[in-house]
Protein backbone atom coordinates (compact mmCIF):
# COMPACT_ATOMS: atom_id res chain seq x y z
CA UNK A 644 0.00 0.00 0.00
CA UNK A 645 0.94 3.60 -0.10
CA UNK A 646 2.09 3.28 -3.73
CA UNK A 647 2.75 6.58 -5.50
CA UNK A 648 0.85 6.26 -8.77
CA UNK A 649 1.97 8.15 -11.84
CA UNK A 650 -0.42 10.70 -13.30
CA UNK A 651 -1.43 8.32 -16.11
CA UNK A 652 -1.97 5.49 -13.67
CA UNK A 653 -4.18 7.67 -11.46
CA UNK A 654 -6.26 8.58 -14.48
CA UNK A 655 -6.82 4.91 -15.30
CA UNK A 656 -7.77 4.21 -11.69
CA UNK A 657 -10.29 7.02 -11.31
CA UNK A 658 -11.91 7.45 -14.74
CA UNK A 659 -15.55 6.31 -14.70
CA UNK A 660 -18.47 5.71 -17.05
CA UNK A 661 -16.53 5.08 -20.20
CA UNK A 662 -14.53 2.36 -21.91
CA UNK A 663 -10.82 2.38 -21.28
CA UNK A 664 -8.10 0.52 -23.14
CA UNK A 665 -4.79 0.37 -21.31
CA UNK A 666 -1.80 -0.75 -23.31
CA UNK A 667 1.68 -0.63 -21.77
CA UNK A 668 4.88 -2.64 -21.54
CA UNK A 669 5.20 -5.71 -19.32
CA UNK A 670 5.99 -4.78 -15.74
CA UNK A 671 4.81 -1.21 -16.18
CA UNK A 672 1.97 -1.66 -13.69
CA UNK A 673 -1.15 -2.60 -15.69
CA UNK A 674 -2.26 -5.30 -13.26
CA UNK A 675 -1.45 -3.10 -10.28
CA UNK A 676 -3.57 -0.31 -11.73
CA UNK A 677 -6.43 -2.63 -12.57
CA UNK A 678 -6.42 -4.04 -9.03
CA UNK A 679 -6.42 -0.51 -7.64
CA UNK A 680 -9.26 0.45 -9.94
CA UNK A 681 -11.29 -2.51 -8.72
CA UNK A 682 -10.53 -1.66 -5.07
CA UNK A 683 -11.49 1.96 -5.59
CA UNK A 684 -14.82 0.79 -7.03
CA UNK A 685 -15.62 -1.55 -4.16
CA UNK A 686 -14.47 1.01 -1.58
CA UNK A 687 -16.12 3.98 -3.22
CA UNK A 688 -17.69 5.94 -0.31
CA UNK A 689 -20.60 7.12 -2.49
CA UNK A 690 -21.31 4.19 -4.81
CA UNK A 691 -19.69 1.10 -3.29
CA UNK A 692 -19.94 -1.95 -5.55
CA UNK A 693 -19.91 -5.57 -4.37
CA UNK A 694 -16.97 -7.50 -5.77
CA UNK A 695 -19.25 -10.21 -7.16
CA UNK A 696 -20.97 -7.58 -9.34
CA UNK A 697 -17.80 -7.14 -11.39
CA UNK A 698 -16.65 -9.35 -14.23
CA UNK A 699 -12.87 -9.57 -14.29
CA UNK A 700 -11.52 -11.61 -17.17
CA UNK A 701 -7.96 -12.61 -18.03
CA UNK A 702 -6.31 -14.77 -20.66
CA UNK A 703 -4.63 -17.26 -18.38
CA UNK A 704 -5.51 -19.06 -15.18
CA UNK A 705 -2.26 -17.81 -13.68
CA UNK A 706 -3.26 -14.20 -14.34
CA UNK A 707 -6.75 -14.77 -12.89
CA UNK A 708 -5.23 -16.38 -9.82
CA UNK A 709 -2.77 -13.53 -9.38
CA UNK A 710 -5.56 -11.01 -9.77
CA UNK A 711 -7.77 -12.71 -7.21
CA UNK A 712 -4.93 -12.96 -4.75
CA UNK A 713 -3.94 -9.31 -5.13
CA UNK A 714 -7.56 -8.14 -4.68
CA UNK A 715 -8.07 -10.50 -1.75
CA UNK A 716 -4.87 -9.26 -0.07
CA UNK A 717 -5.91 -5.66 -0.51
CA UNK A 718 -9.35 -6.32 0.97
CA UNK A 719 -7.70 -8.08 3.94
CA UNK A 720 -5.34 -5.16 4.37
CA UNK A 721 -8.23 -2.66 4.26
CA UNK A 722 -10.17 -4.82 6.76
CA UNK A 723 -7.14 -4.86 9.04
CA UNK A 724 -7.22 -1.09 9.02
CA UNK A 725 -11.05 -0.91 9.38
CA UNK A 726 -12.05 -4.12 11.17
CA UNK A 727 -15.65 -2.97 11.77
CA UNK A 728 -16.44 -2.05 8.18
CA UNK A 729 -19.34 -4.35 7.25
CA UNK A 730 -19.09 -3.65 3.54
CA UNK A 731 -15.46 -4.80 3.60
CA UNK A 732 -16.37 -7.85 5.65
CA UNK A 733 -18.91 -8.76 3.01
CA UNK A 734 -16.33 -8.29 0.23
CA UNK A 735 -13.95 -10.67 1.99
CA UNK A 736 -16.72 -13.30 1.87
CA UNK A 737 -17.98 -12.49 -1.64
CA UNK A 738 -14.58 -12.64 -3.28
CA UNK A 739 -14.73 -16.45 -3.20
CA UNK A 740 -17.62 -16.36 -5.67
CA UNK A 741 -16.47 -13.34 -7.64
CA UNK A 742 -16.04 -13.65 -11.40
CA UNK A 743 -12.28 -13.28 -11.56
CA UNK A 744 -11.68 -15.81 -14.23
CA UNK A 745 -10.37 -16.73 -17.66
CA UNK A 746 -12.47 -16.21 -20.79
CA UNK A 747 -13.04 -20.00 -20.93
CA UNK A 748 -13.94 -20.04 -17.26
CA UNK A 749 -16.52 -17.33 -17.74
CA UNK A 750 -18.03 -19.05 -20.79
CA UNK A 751 -18.42 -22.32 -18.92
CA UNK A 752 -19.94 -20.42 -15.98
CA UNK A 753 -22.57 -19.02 -18.35
CA UNK A 754 -23.31 -22.43 -19.85
CA UNK A 755 -23.48 -24.07 -16.42
CA UNK A 756 -26.06 -21.54 -15.29
CA UNK A 757 -28.11 -21.26 -18.47
CA UNK A 758 -27.82 -24.74 -20.04
CA UNK A 759 -31.63 -24.93 -20.28
CA UNK A 760 -31.72 -21.90 -22.57
CA UNK A 761 -29.45 -23.55 -25.15
CA UNK A 762 -31.14 -26.95 -24.69
CA UNK A 763 -28.04 -28.53 -23.28
CA UNK A 764 -28.04 -31.69 -21.19
CA UNK A 765 -27.29 -30.50 -17.61
CA UNK A 766 -24.95 -33.48 -17.27
CA UNK A 767 -22.69 -32.07 -19.97
CA UNK A 768 -18.95 -31.81 -19.44
CA UNK A 769 -16.05 -30.29 -21.32
CA UNK A 770 -14.13 -32.76 -23.44
CA UNK A 771 -10.37 -33.14 -23.39
CA UNK A 772 -8.50 -32.28 -26.56
CA UNK A 773 -7.54 -35.92 -27.24
CA UNK A 774 -11.11 -37.04 -26.69
CA UNK A 775 -12.35 -34.44 -29.16
CA UNK A 776 -9.86 -35.63 -31.71
CA UNK A 777 -11.11 -39.21 -31.44
CA UNK A 778 -14.70 -38.02 -31.79
CA UNK A 779 -13.80 -35.99 -34.84
CA UNK A 780 -12.11 -38.99 -36.41
CA UNK A 781 -15.21 -41.11 -35.82
CA UNK A 782 -17.42 -38.50 -37.43
CA UNK A 783 -15.02 -38.14 -40.35
CA UNK A 784 -15.01 -41.90 -40.93
CA UNK A 785 -18.82 -42.07 -40.98
CA UNK A 786 -19.05 -38.97 -43.14
CA UNK A 787 -16.69 -40.31 -45.80
CA UNK A 788 -18.23 -43.78 -45.73
CA UNK A 789 -21.65 -42.27 -46.28
CA UNK A 790 -20.39 -40.08 -49.08
CA UNK A 791 -18.71 -43.00 -50.88
CA UNK A 792 -21.86 -45.05 -50.53
CA UNK A 793 -24.03 -42.29 -52.00
CA UNK A 794 -21.48 -41.83 -54.78
CA UNK A 795 -22.69 -38.36 -55.67
CA UNK A 796 -20.84 -37.40 -58.87
CA UNK A 797 -19.82 -34.07 -57.29
CA UNK A 798 -18.21 -35.87 -54.37
CA UNK A 799 -16.50 -38.36 -56.66
CA UNK A 800 -15.06 -35.58 -58.75
CA UNK A 801 -13.77 -33.90 -55.57
CA UNK A 802 -12.00 -37.15 -54.68
CA UNK A 803 -10.72 -37.46 -58.23
CA UNK A 804 -9.26 -33.94 -58.13
CA UNK A 805 -7.88 -33.80 -54.61
CA UNK A 806 -7.15 -37.28 -53.28
CA UNK A 807 -3.93 -38.61 -54.71
CA UNK A 808 -3.37 -42.33 -54.95
CA UNK A 809 -5.29 -44.76 -52.81
CA UNK A 810 -5.66 -42.63 -49.67
CA UNK A 811 -8.17 -39.88 -49.09
CA UNK A 812 -6.01 -38.11 -46.50
CA UNK A 813 -6.06 -34.93 -48.58
CA UNK A 814 -9.86 -34.84 -48.44
CA UNK A 815 -9.78 -35.40 -44.68
CA UNK A 816 -7.21 -32.63 -44.22
CA UNK A 817 -9.30 -30.30 -46.33
CA UNK A 818 -12.45 -30.98 -44.30
CA UNK A 819 -10.56 -30.55 -41.00
CA UNK A 820 -9.02 -27.28 -42.19
CA UNK A 821 -12.38 -25.96 -43.31
CA UNK A 822 -13.92 -27.06 -40.04
CA UNK A 823 -11.24 -25.34 -37.97
CA UNK A 824 -11.44 -22.14 -39.99
CA UNK A 825 -15.24 -22.17 -39.77
CA UNK A 826 -15.22 -22.78 -36.03
CA UNK A 827 -13.02 -19.76 -35.45
CA UNK A 828 -15.91 -17.61 -36.69
CA UNK A 829 -18.88 -16.74 -34.49
CA UNK A 830 -21.36 -18.12 -37.05
CA UNK A 831 -19.53 -21.03 -38.69
CA UNK A 832 -22.32 -22.16 -40.99
CA UNK A 833 -22.97 -18.67 -42.31
CA UNK A 834 -19.26 -18.28 -42.90
CA UNK A 835 -19.17 -21.51 -44.93
CA UNK A 836 -22.14 -20.30 -46.96
CA UNK A 837 -20.32 -17.04 -47.67
CA UNK A 838 -17.27 -18.98 -48.83
CA UNK A 839 -19.38 -20.84 -51.35
CA UNK A 840 -20.94 -17.62 -52.55
CA UNK A 841 -17.58 -16.68 -54.07
CA UNK A 842 -17.79 -19.67 -56.39
CA UNK A 843 -21.42 -19.24 -57.39
CA UNK A 844 -21.01 -17.31 -60.62
CA UNK A 845 -23.35 -17.33 -63.58
CA UNK A 846 -21.36 -15.68 -66.33
CA UNK A 847 -17.76 -15.47 -67.47
CA UNK A 848 -17.86 -11.75 -66.70
CA UNK A 849 -18.83 -12.43 -63.09
CA UNK A 850 -16.14 -15.06 -62.85
CA UNK A 851 -13.51 -12.52 -63.94
CA UNK A 852 -14.53 -10.19 -61.16
CA UNK A 853 -14.27 -12.75 -58.35
CA UNK A 854 -11.65 -12.16 -55.69
CA UNK A 855 -9.99 -15.51 -56.30
CA UNK A 856 -9.48 -14.77 -59.98
CA UNK A 857 -7.92 -11.46 -58.92
CA UNK A 858 -5.62 -13.45 -56.65
CA UNK A 859 -4.65 -15.67 -59.56
CA UNK A 860 -3.73 -12.58 -61.58
CA UNK A 861 -1.61 -11.25 -58.76
CA UNK A 862 0.16 -14.59 -58.47
CA UNK A 863 0.76 -14.57 -62.22
CA UNK A 864 2.30 -11.06 -61.97
CA UNK A 865 4.68 -12.22 -59.28
CA UNK A 866 5.68 -15.30 -61.24
CA UNK A 867 6.24 -13.26 -64.38
CA UNK A 868 8.45 -10.79 -62.48
CA UNK A 869 10.50 -13.66 -61.12
CA UNK A 870 10.75 -15.46 -64.46
CA UNK A 871 11.85 -12.30 -66.22
CA UNK A 872 14.44 -11.44 -63.57
CA UNK A 873 15.83 -14.99 -63.61
CA UNK A 874 16.01 -15.09 -67.38
CA UNK A 875 17.75 -11.71 -67.48
CA UNK A 876 20.38 -12.84 -65.00
CA UNK A 877 20.88 -16.10 -66.89
CA UNK A 878 21.50 -14.04 -70.03
CA UNK A 879 24.07 -11.96 -68.19
CA UNK A 880 25.96 -15.14 -67.27
CA UNK A 881 25.81 -16.32 -70.90
CA UNK A 882 27.27 -13.07 -72.12
CA UNK A 883 30.21 -13.02 -69.73
CA UNK A 884 33.59 -13.67 -71.34
CA UNK A 885 33.82 -17.48 -71.73
CA UNK A 886 30.17 -17.74 -70.74
CA UNK A 887 27.89 -20.44 -72.23
CA UNK A 888 26.86 -18.03 -75.03
CA UNK A 889 25.00 -20.76 -76.99
CA UNK A 890 22.12 -20.70 -74.45
CA UNK A 891 21.46 -17.04 -75.07
CA UNK A 892 19.22 -17.61 -78.07
CA UNK A 893 16.88 -19.88 -76.11
CA UNK A 894 16.86 -17.39 -73.24
CA UNK A 895 15.86 -14.58 -75.58
CA UNK A 896 13.01 -16.81 -76.77
CA UNK A 897 11.95 -17.33 -73.17
CA UNK A 898 12.11 -13.63 -72.46
CA UNK A 899 9.93 -12.86 -75.46
CA UNK A 900 7.50 -15.47 -74.28
CA UNK A 901 7.24 -13.90 -70.79
CA UNK A 902 6.71 -10.50 -72.38
CA UNK A 903 3.99 -11.91 -74.63
CA UNK A 904 2.22 -13.38 -71.60
CA UNK A 905 2.58 -10.07 -69.81
CA UNK A 906 1.11 -8.15 -72.75
CA UNK A 907 -1.94 -10.42 -72.73
CA UNK A 908 -2.21 -10.04 -68.99
CA UNK A 909 -2.04 -6.25 -69.25
CA UNK A 910 -4.76 -6.29 -71.91
CA UNK A 911 -6.74 -8.57 -69.60
CA UNK A 912 -6.93 -11.11 -72.40
CA UNK A 913 -8.05 -13.88 -70.08
CA UNK A 914 -8.63 -16.54 -72.70
CA UNK A 915 -5.29 -16.10 -74.36
CA UNK A 916 -3.43 -16.30 -71.05
CA UNK A 917 -5.31 -19.50 -70.26
CA UNK A 918 -4.34 -20.93 -73.66
CA UNK A 919 -0.59 -20.47 -73.20
CA UNK A 920 1.12 -23.82 -73.00
CA UNK A 921 2.79 -24.52 -69.66
CA UNK A 922 6.19 -22.97 -69.82
Ligand SMILES: Nc1ncnc2c1ncn2[C@@H]1O[C@H](COP(=O)(O)OP(=O)(O)O)[C@@H](O)[C@H]1O
Pocket residue numbers: 646647648649652667668669670671672673674675676
Ligand atom coordinates in the same frame (compact mmCIF):
# COMPACT_ATOMS: atom_id res chain seq x y z
N1 LIG B 1 3.62 3.70 -9.71
C1 LIG B 1 4.29 2.65 -9.21
N2 LIG B 1 5.23 2.79 -8.27
C2 LIG B 1 5.92 1.73 -7.79
N3 LIG B 1 5.74 0.46 -8.17
C3 LIG B 1 4.82 0.23 -9.12
C4 LIG B 1 4.04 1.30 -9.70
N4 LIG B 1 3.19 0.75 -10.60
C5 LIG B 1 3.43 -0.59 -10.58
N5 LIG B 1 4.38 -0.91 -9.69
C6 LIG B 1 4.91 -2.25 -9.38
O1 LIG B 1 5.53 -2.78 -10.54
C7 LIG B 1 5.41 -4.20 -10.55
C8 LIG B 1 4.85 -4.67 -11.89
O2 LIG B 1 3.53 -4.25 -12.00
P1 LIG B 1 2.39 -5.12 -12.70
O3 LIG B 1 1.10 -4.49 -12.39
O4 LIG B 1 2.55 -6.57 -12.35
O5 LIG B 1 2.81 -4.89 -14.21
P2 LIG B 1 2.10 -5.43 -15.55
O6 LIG B 1 0.78 -6.01 -15.17
O7 LIG B 1 1.98 -4.19 -16.44
O8 LIG B 1 3.05 -6.41 -16.13
C9 LIG B 1 4.51 -4.58 -9.39
O9 LIG B 1 5.29 -5.04 -8.34
C10 LIG B 1 3.82 -3.26 -9.06
O10 LIG B 1 3.45 -3.22 -7.69
Ligand SMILES: [Mg+2]
Pocket residue numbers: 673674675
Ligand atom coordinates in the same frame (compact mmCIF):
# COMPACT_ATOMS: atom_id res chain seq x y z
MG1 LIG C 1 0.05 -8.02 -15.52
